[in-house]
Amino acid sequence: MHEMSLMAEIIRIVSDDAKVNGIRKVSRISVIVGDLSNVLPDALELAFFYFQKQGLVILDETTELELISEAAKARCRKCLLEFTPDYRVALCQKCGLPHCELVSGETFRVESYEGSDEV
Ligand SMILES: [Zn+2]
Incomplete structure (x- = not known):
């Protein structure tokens, strides 16, 4: 499962x-996971x-992971209809054309984190 390496990357x-900002303990990490990002929240x-179980200095079992889901949204370049696509390649639900651009849903990134300089 590639979520393992993604999570390792997030923690890194x-x-x-945190190191740059003098934070020694992270209490919460917020991550945006788009519906089309191919990342499984579970x-x-x-x-x-x-x-959490690895005895890392920066986080432990009290650290929270907040997953913020981002809904998939596509827009037709012809009629400008906005709709929820099932896949990355979306057909416009009005004119049936495949010329749609994804507006959102592919995001996968750290939104923010909180911590303190006390361990
Ligand atoms: Zn259209």
Whole structure:
């Protein structure tokens, strides 16, 4: 499951930034997971649970993971209809054309994190 390496990457990004900002303990990590990002929230939580048990300095079992879902949205370039696509390649629900651009739903990134300089 690639969520394991994604979670490792998230923790690395947060750890690096926390170090720069003098934060020694992270209490919450917020991550945006788009519906079309190919990331499974359940698997991501499982991976986080695994890393919580690893005795990392930066986070432990009190650290929260907040997953913010981002709905998929597409817009037809012809009639400008906005709709919820099932896949990355979407057919406009009005004119049936495949010339739609994805407006949202592909995001996968750390939105923010909270922590303190006390361990
Ligand atoms: Zn259309």
